[in-house]
Amino acid sequence: xxxxxxxxxxxxxxxxxxxxxxxxxxxxxxxxxxxxxxxxxxxxxxxxxxxxxxxxxxxxxxxxxxxxxxxxxxxxxxxxxxxxxxxxxxxxxxxxxxxxxxxxxxxxxxxxxxxxxxxxxxxxxxxxxxxxxxxxxxxxxxxxxxxxxxxxxxxxxxxxxxxxx
Amino acid sequence: xxxxxxxxxxxxxxxxxxxxxxxxxxxxxxxxxxxxxxxxxxxxxxxxxxxxxxxxxxxxxxxxxxxxxxxxxxxxxxxxxxxxxxxxxxxxxxxxxxxxxxxxxxxxxxxxxxxxxxxxxxxxxxxxxxxxxxxxxxxxxxxxxxxxxxxxxxxxxxxxxxxxx
DNA sequence: TTATCTAACGTTATATCATAACAGTCAAGG
DNA sequence: CCTTGACTGTTATGATATAACGTTAGATAA
Numbered sequence: 545x546x547x548x549x550x551x552x553x554x555x556x557x558x559x560x561x562x563x564x565x566x567x568x569x570x571x572x573x574x575x576x577x578x579x580x581x582x583x584x585x586x587x588x589x590x591x592x593x594x595x596x597x598x599x600x601x602x603x604x605x606x607x608x609x610x611x612x613x614x615x616x617x618x619x620x621x622x623x624x625x626x627x628x629x630x631x632x633x634x635x636x637x638x639x640x641x642x643x644x645x646x647x648x649x650x651x652x653x654x655x656x657x658x659x660x661x662x663x664x665x666x667x668x669x670x671x672x673x674x675x676x677x678x679x680x681x682x683x684x685x686x687x688x689x690x691x692x693x694x695x696x697x698x699x700x701x702x703x704x705x706x707x708x709x
Numbered sequence: 710x711x712x713x714x715x716x717x718x719x720x721x722x723x724x725x726x727x728x729x730x731x732x733x734x735x736x737x738x739x740x741x742x743x744x745x746x747x748x749x750x751x752x753x754x755x756x757x758x759x760x761x762x763x764x765x766x767x768x769x770x771x772x773x774x775x776x777x778x779x780x781x782x783x784x785x786x787x788x789x790x791x792x793x794x795x796x797x798x799x800x801x802x803x804x805x806x807x808x809x810x811x812x813x814x815x816x817x818x819x820x821x822x823x824x825x826x827x828x829x830x831x832x833x834x835x836x837x838x839x840x841x842x843x844x845x846x847x848x849x850x851x852x853x854x855x856x857x858x859x860x861x862x863x864x865x866x867x868x869x870x871x872x873x874x
Numbered sequence: 875t876t877a878t879c880t881a882a883c884g885t886t887a888t889a890t891c892a893t894a895a896c897a898g899t900c901a902a903g904g
Numbered sequence: 905c906c907t908t909g910a911c912t913g914t915t916a917t918g919a920t921a922t923a924a925c926g927t928t929a930g931a932t933a934a
Contacts, residue, residue: 687867
């Protein structure tokens with residue numbers, strides 16, 4: 545199984561368009577320098593791959609591309625770069641899909657929720673402000689000290705719903 | 710790795726105590742009969758195993774127990790029973806842990822959030838009413854037709870926080 | 875400059891999680 | 905009785921993820 549959505553010229557959900565890629569990469573590099581993190585060639589390329597992808601990519605999807613470009617060909621190469629990006633807040637892991645996606649709002653300290661379309665496999669990062677607040681509240685009520693959360697919704701995006709009518 | 714929390718006589722979080730197991734099983738059976746679903750021996754036993762476990766169990770943890778008791782010894786045996794229970798609303802899948810847990814409130818049409826303790830591996834099912842409402846709202850704002858959602862929080866439960874002080 | 879140190883890379887090997895496909899079993903209904 | 909369909913169990917394989925270790929390359933100190 546590949547997790548990559550079809551690049552058929554039609555794009556369901558709003559995502560980081562190619563036009564933004566360069567800007568986000570530059571911002572990522574600036575941010576990395578500032579924090580002492582090293583955005584190495586593999587890591588940079590993985591971020592680029594995620595930014596250019598429609599939908600989320602599995603680690604092995606990423607690995608395949610890396611391998612074809614002369615980077616290492618074994619799973620740890622992809623997983624290490626992906627985990628680095630997640631740690632840096634430059635990417636998110638979508639557990640429901642066993643996949644990764646570039647962060648749409650890097651640099652901002654935000655909690656995200658993901659809207660996963662079952663029709664076109666697109667993954668949209670939604671603002672989870674209110675959801676997060678409610679979850680904080682629920683955790684507090686249970687006496688639970690919340691560190692971080694995964695919020696993933698599955699359904700159909702607006703474009704696909706329109707198309708289905 | 711095993712996903713089962715230690716059964717050390719100390720239990721961090723409130724969970725389905727042994728006293729409730731019989732009652733929940735009976736309710737599950739009644740419900741199954743009502744809907745035409747068949748709570749067969751394997752399925753019933755898997756539910757029982759989940760109910761008695763502290764924390765969530767991986768499919769292979771469950772399989773090991775089944776196998777030791779004379780049921781089938783191959784992965785599909787566990788996965789089929791677990792998926793049945795999830796479909797029936799008798800169990801939940803915790804994606805973050807690649808594990809399953811018995812539903813604390815079977816029969817009620819509820820949306821659940823899970824509070825996962827990193828110290829003791831306990832998994833508590835919290836009421837996700839408000840969280841769910843906020844998520845519905847966020848989805849609506851994005852024009853997304855929400856079918857179902859995964860809400861999983863990671864942190865430290867109250868008992869472990871107390872113990873750590 | 876050169877020696878040294880460390881983070882990152884790439885590899886081999888293996889662990890862990892999950893499902894496809896098919897054969898045998900058994901209870902319910904014709 | 906016989907068919908039917910749901911369930912169980914099996915073999916086999918696929919998909920996801922990490923441990924461990926040697927090598928490389930960039931930074932730092934001498």
